[in-house]
Amino acid sequence: MSAAPSIIAAPPVRESLALSCRGVRVSYRTTEVVCGVDLELGIGEWLGVIGPNGAGKSTLLRSVAGLAEHLGTVALSDGRSPGAADVALVPQSPVLPAGMTVAEYVLLGRTAHLGWLARESRADREIASSVLHRLNLTAFADRLVSTLSGGEAQQVVVARALAQQCPVLLLDEPTSALDLGHQVSVLELVDDLRRSEGLSVLAAMHDLSAAARFADRLMLIDRGRIVAQGSPAEVLRADLLSAVYATPLTVQDIDGELVVLPAPRRQATRRRSHGR
Amino acid sequence: MADASLPATPVADDDVARRAVQRAYGVPVGAVLVGVALLAAVGLLSATSGAAGLPVGGVFAALFDWVPLLGAESSLSATQESILFEIRLPRLVLGMLVGGSLGMAGAAYQGVFRNPLADPYLLGVSAGAGFGAVLALGFGLDLGWGPFDTVPAAAFLGALVAVAASMAIARGGGTSPATLLLGGVAMAALFAAAQTYAIQQLDETRSREVLSWLFGQLNTSGWKQVWLLAPYTVVCGAALFVHRRHLDVLRVGDDEARSLGLDPARSRLLVIAAASLLTAAAVSVSGMIAFVGLVVPHIVRLLVSHSYRVIVPLSAVVGAAFLAFTDIGARTLLAPAELPVGVITAFVGAPFFALVLWRGRWSTA
Numbered sequence: 001m002s003a004a005p006s007i008i009a010a011p012p013v014r015e016s017l018a019l020s021c022r023g024v025r026v027s028y029r030t031t032e033v034v035c036g037v038d039l040e041l042g043i044g045e046w047l048g049v050i051g052p053n054g055a056g057k058s059t060l061l062r063s064v065a066g067l068a069e070h071l072g073t074v075a076l077s078d079g080r081s082p083g084a085a086d087v088a089l090v091p092q093s094p095v096l097p098a099g100m101t102v103a104e105y106v107l108l109g110r111t112a113h114l115g116w117l118a119r120e121s122r123a124d125r126e127i128a129s130s131v132l133h134r135l136n137l138t139a140f141a142d143r144l145v146s147t148l149s150g151g152e153a154q155q156v157v158v159a160r161a162l163a164q165q166c167p168v169l170l171l172d173e174p175t176s177a178l179d180l181g182h183q184v185s186v187l188e189l190v191d192d193l194r195r196s197e198g199l200s201v202l203a204a205m206h207d208l209s210a211a212a213r214f215a216d217r218l219m220l221i222d223r224g225r226i227v228a229q230g231s232p233a234e235v236l237r238a239d240l241l242s243a244v245y246a247t248p249l250t251v252q253d254i255d256g257e258l259v260v261l262p263a264p265r266r267q268a269t270r271r272r273s274h275g276r
Numbered sequence: 277m278a279d280a281s282l283p284a285t286p287v288a289d290d291d292v293a294r295r296a297v298q299r300a301y302g303v304p305v306g307a308v309l310v311g312v313a314l315l316a317a318v319g320l321l322s323a324t325s326g327a328a329g330l331p332v333g334g335v336f337a338a339l340f341d342w343v344p345l346l347g348a349e350s351s352l353s354a355t356q357e358s359i360l361f362e363i364r365l366p367r368l369v370l371g372m373l374v375g376g377s378l379g380m381a382g383a384a385y386q387g388v389f390r391n392p393l394a395d396p397y398l399l400g401v402s403a404g405a406g407f408g409a410v411l412a413l414g415f416g417l418d419l420g421w422g423p424f425d426t427v428p429a430a431a432f433l434g435a436l437v438a439v440a441a442s443m444a445i446a447r448g449g450g451t452s453p454a455t456l457l458l459g460g461v462a463m464a465a466l467f468a469a470a471q472t473y474a475i476q477q478l479d480e481t482r483s484r485e486v487l488s489w490l491f492g493q494l495n496t497s498g499w500k501q502v503w504l505l506a507p508y509t510v511v512c513g514a515a516l517f518v519h520r521r522h523l524d525v526l527r528v529g530d531d532e533a534r535s536l537g538l539d540p541a542r543s544r545l546l547v548i549a550a551a552s553l554l555t556a557a558a559v560s561v562s563g564m565i566a567f568v569g570l571v572v573p574h575i576v577r578l579l580v581s582h583s584y585r586v587i588v589p590l591s592a593v594v595g596a597a598f599l600a601f602t603d604i605g606a607r608t609l610l611a612p613a614e615l616p617v618g619v620i621t622a623f624v625g626a627p628f629f630a631l632v633l634w635r636g637r638w639s640t641a
Contacts, residue, residue, distance in 0.1 A: 065535050084537030091535070097527035099582025103293075103300035104524070111525050112537025118521040120301055128300075129293040138289050141296030164536070 016077060018043045018168050018200035019064070019087070023072035026059050026224075033059045034070070035224035039202075041168065043077075046194060046201040048215030050208060050235075052245050056224040057204035058092060061170050064202065065089045082168070084112035088161035092172040094153070096145040102156050103141045106131060109163030131162045135189065151182030158189060162197075169194075171203035175210070183207065187214050208260035212236055220244060232258055303589070307580045311593035315372070318601045322368045325604055327611055328359050335360060366496045370561065371603040371617075372596035373505050374494065375568055377513070377558040379595020382569030383576075383587045384516050384551040387523030388544050389453045396555040396569035399460035399548070400438035403467035405559045408434020410474040410486050427489060428504065428560035435556035438467050443548065452530070453544070492563035492618035494603050501561040508557035515550040516588055519543060523584035567621045568595050571629045578632050598625070 019041040026034040034056040041047050049057045063070035065087050076082050088109070096105075109131075110124040120128075132141050137159055140148070145156060154174060161169055171190065175183035191214055194201050205211040211218055212232040219229040222244045228235045236258050241249045248263035324330050334352040338360055352360065381396035389398070397403075411417065412430030445459035446452075475483050496502070522543040525533045530540040555569070572595040576587050599617070602624050606617040 067531060067534055084535060089532075089535040091532060095527075095529045095532060097582075099577070100524075100527065101296070101300055103296040104583055107297060107300050108525055108528065108536055111521075111533075114521075117518055125294070125297045125301055129290070129297040132293040132296065133290050138293045138296070141293055142299065 016043050017041065018045070019074070019076055019082065019202070021064065021072065021074050024060065024063055024074065025071040026056070026063050026068050033224050034063065036072070037221070037224070037226060039219060041200050041202055043167070043200055044194065044198050045217065046191070046203065046215045048211040048218045048232075049202065049204045049221060050206075050211050050218055051221040051227075053206075054223075055221045057221065058172050060221070061089070061172050061202065061204050065170055084164065084166075086166050087168040087170055088164035088166040089170045090154075090157050090161050090172065090174050092174075092176060094157045096148070096153060098144075098146050100145050101141070102137060102143050102145055102148075102159075103128065103132065105145050105156060106137075106159050106163050109160040109165075112164060127165065128163050131159050135159050135162070150177050151179070151186065154178060154182070154186050155189065158186065158193075162193065167198075168200045168202065171201065171205075173204050173206050176206055183210060190214075208236060208241070209258065212258035212260070236260060238263075300583070303586060304580060307586070307590060308593070311590055311597070315593055315597040315600075318597045318604075319368060319372070322371075322600055322604050323360065323364050325608060326359075326364065327608075328356065330356055330360060330364070362498055363496075366499045366502055367494055367603070367607075368600055369499075370496055370502050370505065371494050371600040373502065373509050374558045374562045374565065375572075375599025376592040376596035377505070377509050377554045378565065378569040378599070379572040379591035379593075380513055380516050380588060381551040381555045381558075382595075383573035383584065383591040384519075384523065384547050385569070386573055387526060387584050387587075388547050388551075389457055390527065390529075391453070391457065392574065393570075394457075396551065396558075397464070397564070398457065399442040399552060400463035400467050401435045401552060401555045401559060402564045403464045403471055404438025405431035405435040405556060406486075406490055406564070407467045407471040407474065408432070408437070409489060410471050410478070413482050413486055414474055414478045428501075432556050432560040434467070435552070435559055438463050439548075439552040439556070443545075456544075456548075488616070489563045491616035492565035493606065493614065493616050494562055494599075495614075505557050505561050508554055512550040512554035512557075513592060516547065516554070519547050519550075520584045520588040522547065523588070527584075563616075563618070565599065565618045565621055567618070567625045568599055571625050572598060575629065575632055 017040050021037060021039045024034055024037045025032060037056075037060055039047065049060060051057055059068055062068040064074050064082065066074075066082060066084075067089075074081055076086055080086075106128045107120060107124070110120055110128065113124060114120065132138055135155055135158070137155060140152060140156070145153065148156060154177075158174075169190065174190075175186055178186065187210055190201060190203075193199055203211075203215070205215070215232060217230065218232050218235040220227045220235050220240070227244055228240055236251050238249055238251045241251070241260065242263070250261050250263045252259045252261065320332065320335070323335050324332050330352065334356065338352050338357055342361070378396055382394070385394040385396055385398055386392060388394075408430040409427050411434070412426050417426065417430065439460075442456065442460040442463040445462065446456035475486055478486065522538060525536055525538045526540060526543065528536070533540045558565075573587050573591045576590045576594055580586055580590060599621065602620040603617050605620045605624070606615045609615055609620075
């Protein structure tokens with residue numbers, strides 16, 4: 001691992017890793033989108049991957065999930081490369097098939113655990129129903145996934161990922177389609193589960209304030225390369241973010257929580273009033 | 277999370293979740309019973325209707341007597357028995373096998389392509405089979421071997437060549453459903469053109485023979501066709517049945533399917549191979565029977581469930597009942613002449629399908 005400018009913050013107990021990546025590179029045709037990323041995810045840790053659109057966040061997650069062909073290694077603590085029983089992905093815009101009930105959808109999470117005849121055992125069904133119960137989705141269980149609101153749907157997708165019973169949860173901008181209240185409730189749900197189930201979370205996040213709040217550690221990437229990593233306070237610096245996001249940003253500390261905002265721009269307001 | 281735990285009994289809540297999962301997992305017993313009862317009723321109707329009227333009680337007794345270890349005094353005359361066992365039953369069973377095969381194959385194709393318009397002839401099975409049959413008849417090829425007659429053998433080979441060509445094209449393009457579908461359209465067009473050209477080159481009697489085969493009919497000579505088709509129905513049908521849950525996983529798209537632990541390309545290849553083999557076998561003994569493979573899965577979907585674990589097996593049952601039922605019309609409506617059963621499947625199926633569609637929209641609105 002290249003020497004990162006960091007004192008690793010948050011859970012100091014990192015004697016064991018859930019997952020590690022070495023020199024991950026992904027190319028689409030001739031363009032390299034992820035250019036040699038190393039990362040280590042501790043057990044029970046929440047690592048937030050931030051960066052502008054097109055930085056390679058989703059692609060990095062996809063290569064960890066085994067969905068993108070990549071160079072370099074992605075390995076679990078025992079050296080195996082992860083499969084669908086090891087990492088569960090909550091996609092950015094999940095497909096919600098017409099006519100599929102919530103219970104059927106959550107049962108799909110058991111796919112990787114089924115035998116040759118692809119029948120769910122009693123244990124598989126028990127896991128699905130306990131997940132529904134735990135996430136308070138019982139009342140939705142017979143609803144069609146296509147009729148759910150954005151926030152409800154995202155909870156159901158998290159439920160399916162939980163039913164996979166993987167030690168690592170990958171979230172690909174899980175709240176990009178949600179309003180503020182649902183963003184917080186979905187992230188809090190994941191945070192609670194992380195604590196109660198000992199899950200490790202690797203999340204691509206576009207909301208920097210939410211990233212500061214939920215992640216133990218942040219990794220800022222730009223054009224496929226790691227620009228900075230460390231605790232939220234170390235990574236969320238106005239100068240760094242303004243340069244990477246190519247727009248003036250300020251970072252404010254409100255009651256101990258970091259909040260990232262666009263810097264006020266007089267010019268913009270003046271231009272708008274001219275136009276009117 | 278606002279976890280305002282109400283004093284409601286958590287046990288009951290847990291039970292609700294368990295029951296919902298059970299519903300998602302299980303087979304709707306009521307629908308299966310209705311389907312099987314329908315199949316039995318159609319079978320009885322078919323066995324007793326026709327030029328020579330057979331009494332229902334006699335048919336029952338004869339069937340019981342036929343089953344080993346069960347004895348029953350049959351009231352049928354020897355002629356009636358031979359009509360039942362050598363003419364009616366083979367044709368009835370063949371109709372059920374063909375209908376069940378087409379229903380299942382149609383369900384599989386719709387699942388694999390995630391396309392409601394997919395039918396078993398999509399990848400050029402029909403055009404390939406037709407071309408093969410025309411070639412064999414036109415050039416007087418003798419492909420007959422053992423129990424296999426020339427036309428079915430040639431049709432079977434032609435169908436497999438067309439599907440293999442479609443799949444080879446798509447493999448070059450990465451085996452996405454869209455490439456496969458377009459490859460199938462290209463192959464179907466090519467083989468249809470070749471078939472039309474070849475028919476035009478035939479003399480009149482032979483082209484009539486080919487055309488009547490193309491229209492699709494369940495002409496049987498004893499049990500021969502049944503024994504030709506049955507192994508395919510059993511083996512390929514079992515393969516599709518085992519993969520029915522894969523089709524549900526594919527509904528969330530290739531990417532998510534892979535993240536759930538399914539290899540989408542592999543599953544798709546396997547399912548298409550089984551469904552195509554099944555269709556090719558059905559087409560080779562019965563010609564092109566339109567509409568069954570397209571509409572039967574939709575009827576099951578609209579009336580019972582969108583889940584392929586229900587659609588695949590029930591499409592077999594409903595397809596079997598549907599084709600056996602329409603074949604009664606094909607035999608009796610213009611007796612002693614025969615109507616091509618494909619004509620009746622469309623005449624009966626299209627209005628019924630329209631009704632189901634219209635009611636489905638009306639009730640979910």
